[in-house]
Amino acid sequence: MTIADTExxxxxxxxxxxxxxxxxxxxxxxFLSVFFIYPMAQAISLAVTDPSTGALTWAHFRRMSSxxxxxxxxxxxxxxxxxAIPLQVALGLAIALLVNTRFRGHTMFLYLTALxxxxxxxxxxxxWLSILTERGYLNAALQRLGLIEQPVVFLTVERPExxxxxxxxxxxxxxxxxxxxxxxxxxxxxxKDYAETAxxxxxxxxxxxxxxxLPLLRPSLQxxxxxxxxxxxxxxxxxxxxxxxxxxxxxxETYFWYSLYRSPSVASAYAVLILLLSASIxxxxxxxxxxxxxxxxx
Amino acid sequence: MRSLRLASLLGVTMLVFGxxxxxxxxxxxxxxxxxxxxxxxxxxxxxxxxxxxxxxxxGIRVQFTTENxxxxxxxxxxxxxxxxxxIDVTGTLHGIFPVFIASNAIAxxxxxxxxxxxxxxxxxxxxxxxxxxxxxxxxxxPWMQATYLIAARKxxxxxxxxxxxPMRMTYDDLLQWGESIKKATGQRRIxxxxxxxxxxxxxxHGYVYPSFTGSQVKRFKSAEAVEMWRxxxxxxxxxxxSSFTYEFMAQPLLLGEVWVAWDHIARILPALxxxxxxxxxxxxxxxPKGRSFLxxxxxxxIPKTADNPDLGERLIEYLTRPSTQVITxxxxxxxxxxxxxxxxxxxxxxxxxxxxxxxxxxxxxGRTALLPVGLGARTGEFVPLYVDTFRRVAIQGEDIQKVxxxxxxxxxxxxxxxxxxxxxxxxPQRPCVPD
Numbered sequence: 001m002t003i004a005d006t007e008x009x010x011x012x013x014x015x016x017x018x019x020x021x022x023x024x025x026x027x028x029x030x031f032l033s034v035f036f037i038y039p040m041a042q043a044i045s046l047a048v049t050d051p052s053t054g055a056l057t058w059a060h061f062r063r064m065s066s067x068x069x070x071x072x073x074x075x076x077x078x079x080x081x082x083x084a085i086p087l088q089v090a091l092g093l094a095i096a097l098l099v100n101t102r103f104r105g106h107t108m109f110l111y112l113t114a115l116x117x118x119x120x121x122x123x124x125x126x127x128w129l130s131i132l133t134e135r136g137y138l139n140a141a142l143q144r145l146g147l148i149e150q151p152v153v154f155l156t157v158e159r160p161e162x163x164x165x166x167x168x169x170x171x172x173x174x175x176x177x178x179x180x181x182x183x184x185x186x187x188x189x190x191x192k193d194y195a196e197t198a199x200x201x202x203x204x205x206x207x208x209x210x211x212x213x214l215p216l217l218r219p220s221l222q223x224x225x226x227x228x229x230x231x232x233x234x235x236x237x238x239x240x241x242x243x244x245x246x247x248x249x250x251x252x253e254t255y256f257w258y259s260l261y262r263s264p265s266v267a268s269a270y271a272v273l274i275l276l277l278s279a280s281i282x283x284x285x286x287x288x289x290x291x292x293x294x295x296x297x298x
Numbered sequence: 299m300r301s302l303r304l305a306s307l308l309g310v311t312m313l314v315f316g317x318x319x320x321x322x323x324x325x326x327x328x329x330x331x332x333x334x335x336x337x338x339x340x341x342x343x344x345x346x347x348x349x350x351x352x353x354x355x356x357g358i359r360v361q362f363t364t365e366n367x368x369x370x371x372x373x374x375x376x377x378x379x380x381x382x383x384x385i386d387v388t389g390t391l392h393g394i395f396p397v398f399i400a401s402n403a404i405a406x407x408x409x410x411x412x413x414x415x416x417x418x419x420x421x422x423x424x425x426x427x428x429x430x431x432x433x434x435x436x437x438x439x440p441w442m443q444a445t446y447l448i449a450a451r452k453x454x455x456x457x458x459x460x461x462x463x464p465m466r467m468t469y470d471d472l473l474q475w476g477e478s479i480k481k482a483t484g485q486r487r488i489x490x491x492x493x494x495x496x497x498x499x500x501x502x503h504g505y506v507y508p509s510f511t512g513s514q515v516k517r518f519k520s521a522e523a524v525e526m527w528r529x530x531x532x533x534x535x536x537x538x539x540s541s542f543t544y545e546f547m548a549q550p551l552l553l554g555e556v557w558v559a560w561d562h563i564a565r566i567l568p569a570l571x572x573x574x575x576x577x578x579x580x581x582x583x584x585x586p587k588g589r590s591f592l593x594x595x596x597x598x599x600i601p602k603t604a605d606n607p608d609l610g611e612r613l614i615e616y617l618t619r620p621s622t623q624v625i626t627x628x629x630x631x632x633x634x635x636x637x638x639x640x641x642x643x644x645x646x647x648x649x650x651x652x653x654x655x656x657x658x659x660x661x662x663x664g665r666t667a668l669l670p671v672g673l674g675a676r677t678g679e680f681v682p683l684y685v686d687t688f689r690r691v692a693i694q695g696e697d698i699q700k701v702x703x704x705x706x707x708x709x710x711x712x713x714x715x716x717x718x719x720x721x722x723x724x725x726p727q728r729p730c731v732p733d
Contacts, residue, residue, distance in 0.1 A: 068686050134540060135553040150484060156539035157693055244493045244542035246693075256494065259368035262678030 040275070047268035060269040064257075067266075073248040079164065080239075080249070081232040084171045088228060089221070091172065092179030097209065099180075100187045110184075117177045124174040125241030129155075132166055132242070155242060163243040170238045175231065179224045186220025187213070222289040229285070230278045250274050327359045328609040332389040333370040334442075334596055335630065337546065339568065343629045351625075352616045358609055366495075367678065371397055374601055378403040383603025386610035389617075392429055392595040393669035393677065395437040400674040404599045406435035410611050414439065420620050420636045429595055432671065438597025439614055442623070442632035445591055446500060447654045448472075448580040449547065449566045454557035455578070457482060465657045469509065469529060469583045472558075476536030479557060489538045489556030492685075493545040497562050499681035502688055504592035504667045505560075506530065508723050509585030514667060515713070516724045518732035519699075519706040522586070527691045527698045534692040551577065562594075563651050567631040570647030579654030581661060588665040590723065591658050595668075596632065665723055672718030672728075683709055706732045 050057045064070055095113055099106050116124065131137045132154045139151040154162055190213065198208045214221075236251040245252065250270060258267035335344045341364055349360040365373070371394065377383035378401055388404075398404045407430070414420065426440040448467070457478040458464050462471050476488040492498040503514050510526035511517035538544075538556050547559035548569040559566065560582065570577055582591050598614045600607050616622055623639035626632050631651055634640045644652040658664060670680055687705045690696045712718075713729040720730030 068690070129543070133543075133553075134538075134555045153539055155543060157542055158539055240494055242543070246542050252494075259366055260494070260678060261682055262368055262371065262675065264372075 043268040043271050046265050047272045049265075051265055060263075060265040063263075063266050064269045064273070067253075069245070069248040069253055069256075073250050073253045076164070076247050077233060077235070077250045080167060080171070080235060081229060084168050084175075085225070085228050085232060087168070087172055088176045088179050089224065091176045092183055092224065095176070095180045096183040096187055097213075099184055114177045114181060116174050117181070119174065120237070121174060121235075122237040122241065124170055125238035128166065128170040128173070128238070129241050157246050160247065163247050166242050167239050167247060170242065171232075171235070174238065175228065179228055182224040182227070183217065183220050186217050189220075190216045218289055222285055226282050226285050229281050233274050233278050233281075250277075325357060325359055326606070326609060327361055328386045328606055328613050329361045329363075329384050330387045330389070330610075330613060331363045331365070331370060331373065331385050333365060333367045333391070333394070334389060334632075335364045336366060337565070340564065340630050347629055348617075348622070348625065351622075352613060355616070356612060358612065360613065367394070374398065374403060375401050377601065377603050381603065383601055384605060385601050386604045386606045387598055387600060387613050389441055389596060389598045391669060392438065392597055393671050395597065395599065396432060396671045397674055397677055398599070398601075399433050399435070399437060403601055403603075404437060405602050405604075405607070407439050407599060408436045410600070410614060411436055411439055413611070414615060414618065417615075420618060420638055422618075422635050423637065426595055426635050429668070430597055438599040439618055440595060440635035441598045441617055442596045442626055443635055444563055444594040444596070444632050445655060445658065446497070446505065446560060446562050446582065446594075447566070447651070447658060448558060448560050448582060449551060449569065449577050449654075450558040450580060451551070451554075452576055452578055454479065454487065464578070464580050466661070467580055467583045469506070469533075469585050472583045473529070473533050473536065475558060476533065480536050486536050486538050487555075487557040488533070488536055489544060489547055489550050489559040490541045491544045491547050491559075491561050491565065492541040492688075493543050496545040497565070498541075498688075499685045500562075500592055501560055502684040503681065504669070505582050505590055506585065507684075508590035508665060508667050509583070509587055512587035512665075513724050514670070515709060515720055515730050516733055518709055519702045520733065523702060524698050526585070527687075527702070530688065531692050563631045563655070567647060567651065570650050572647075574647040574650055577650065579650050581654060581658035584661070584663050588663045589658070589661050590665045590667050593666050593668060595635075667723055668721045670718065670721040673712065673716045674718075676712060676716055679712055683712070 047060055048056055048058070050059065099110050099113075103109075119127075129136070133139075134151050134153050134155075138154070139148070142148045143151065155166060156162065194212050194216065195208050198212045203211070234251045235249055236255060239247055239249050240252055245256070251274065254267050254270035254274065257263050257270060330349075335341055344362055344364070349362055353359055364370075370390070374383075374385055374388060375398075377385060395404065411427075422440050426443065427436075430436050430438050430440055450464075454475075455464060457475055459471050459474045459478070462468075464471075472488070476486070479485070479487045490496070490498050490501060506526060506529075507514050507518075507523070510529070511520055511522040513520075517523060538550070540550075540555065544550055544556075546565040546568075547556065547561035548566055550556040551559050551566070551569040552572060563579075566579070570579070582589065598617060600610045600614075604610055617626075618635070620634070620636050620639035623634040623636055624642045627634055627639070627642075627644065628648055631648060633655065634642075670677070673680055683705055687701055690701045690705075691698055710731045713731050717729045719726050719728040724730060
């Protein structure tokens with residue numbers, strides 16, 4: 001009798017489902033389904049169906065891949081991503097480590113370097129356009145200093161590498177701060193004890209950073225890389241502002257096929273391609289950064 | 299994704315505020331959409347100058363939305379598909395109306411036109427009324443018209459070929475002009491709006507093509523066309539190499555990056571308004587087949603699903619009134635569609651424009667080209683075909699004949715698939731295909 005009673009008592013809370021966490025995620029799930037999953041499904045269906053008959057077709061993907069700008073858009077998107085992201089991570093890490101030393105005035109410095117986060121990509125493009133254009137600030141300064149006689153045309157079709165450099169520079173200025181903030185948050189989660197222990201064992205500053213801090217920072221690095229890479233595939237406004245369509249990128253082509261050619265189907269095909277690229281790169285990051293067996297994670 | 303998120307946020311905000319406004323103000327409202335007046339300064343002008351006068355007079359509020367062509371057309375067609383609409387009046391290029399007609403989206407404006415005519419306070423230029431009738435209905439009431447011209451700094455005129463008249467400029471004059479500027483200053487000072495949202499494509503199909511070949515589509519691959527593309531390669535050599543970022547030529551003109559620019563008058567006007575004494579407006583150049591220019595006609599229509607077609611008609615009455623047409627010309631340099639309004643004497647920057655327009659329209663070798671109609675849902679593919687051709691020939695340096703054969707085949711497919719007729723100056727044959 002008594003034994004049965006205790007069984008009931010201990011068994012009852014186990015059987016009751018705690019609904020609170022599910023209730024808490026419902027608004028997010030609802031938001032995601034209405035504004036992300038539903039449009040995504042619609043975009044995929046637009047990309048693979050014939051608008052007049054509704055039959056399945058690859059025609060939009062064929063049209064996309066045979067377009068004059070397609071090959072260049074894929075190439076330039078990958079080039080910009082491959083150059084800008086390692087630079088952003090390196091710079092972001094350097095700034096985060098510097099801020100984390102808590103030198104005098106580091107909060108002021110942090111706010112200043114984080115400022116570009118608040119600026120939209122289009123505005124960032126405009127700012128750098130006003131610097132780099134023929135009658136821009138850079139030429140004015142160089143002329144004032146007597147370094148050049150005539151203004152230099154930096155943004156010219158004859159020099160695609162300059163256009164590319166201008167875009168990467170703008171992206172560095174605009175988006176390094178996001179990487180820095182994520183990494184700084186990660187750094188501040190690492191207890192000081194690790195670094196102190198390393199110092200006790202005679203590790204120098206570089207050795208501590210390389211063998212203690214960096215491995216512990218891996219989850220933050222993973223987040224920063226995933227976010228930055230996905231955003232890099234969506235890169236659009238800065239490129240269009242600085243280089244028009246001379247440096248085509250995937251997100252830009254998506255926009256042009258929708259708004260200029262008025263072809264939602266081919267635009268959706270581009271969107272699906274961007275989705276596939278982002279998803280596969282994210283998967284690679286998750287795979288590469290997966291914790292090895294027996295590793296300490298914070 | 300990000301813009302989607304932004305758009306949804308905006309949608310929610312609009313819902314909240316819209317609902318609030320509806321509860322507090324039972325006043326009548328008319329919804330007016332357009333793909334004109336998209337530049338911010340023009341939007342501001344429409345909201346602060348053009349439309350408040352109408353609200354003052356009638357007590358009807360105007361909810362004015364202007365968007366780029368894509369979203370603009372989609373919104374109207376989506377309302378038709380849903381069978382329930384909010385748009386009461388819509389104003390757009392005459393070349394877009396066939397898209398609406400193809401979806402049976404707009405009402406026949408003949409009764410509206412009759413009531414406007416019965417007021418006896420305005421008439422419309424007959425050629426514009428002719429253009430407004432398509433597929434057996436009157437698709438729109440003419441609202442405004444525009445064209446594209448050359449604006450130049452006055453001090454650049456000293457480099458204009460000696461003994462030639464800028465008001466009767468030819469394409470050779472333009473090239474020589476650019477070459478002598480380059481020789482004297484080392485800089486390429488001719489500019490075109492070849493940016494992604496610039497209107498350079500209009501220069502290709504409506505100006506230079508008909509001026510060299512007498513045709514927009516039929517003689518696309520002709521020997522004259524090959525000659526023309528050779529010319530454009532030379533012209534690109536004296537064109538500012540940042541032209542691919544330009545969308546409105548007023549800005550580079552004011553900055554001094556460009557001294558001679560071709561663009562839509564509304565996109566040049568800000569420069570003329572700021573410094574009317576520094577610039578001249580010249581007609582577009584003439585080629586071997588005449589001085590071709592595009593006549594841009596903007597009309598007002600009423601969607602079949604309009605909630606308040608009567609209020610819409612009142613707005614149309616206001617917008618096409620001669621006094622409103624004069625205000626419109628002064629504000630944004632879209633020219634009147636009524637002879638009564640055209641008589642008003644322009645001043646300042648607008649006077650400079652008007653001189654250029656009349657030199658272009660009144661030239662003995664002038665030839666009007668019209669925007670293509672009848673391509674339906676594929677209208678948006680027409681202009682990029684020309685711009686891509688330019689990119690391949692002038693920038694990537696590909697073989698002209700090969701590029702023309704490739705692009706000509708695409709033009710051929712486009713016109714056959716839509717069975718569209720040729721636009722002037724081509725003969726009205728259907729489908730219009732390159733020879």
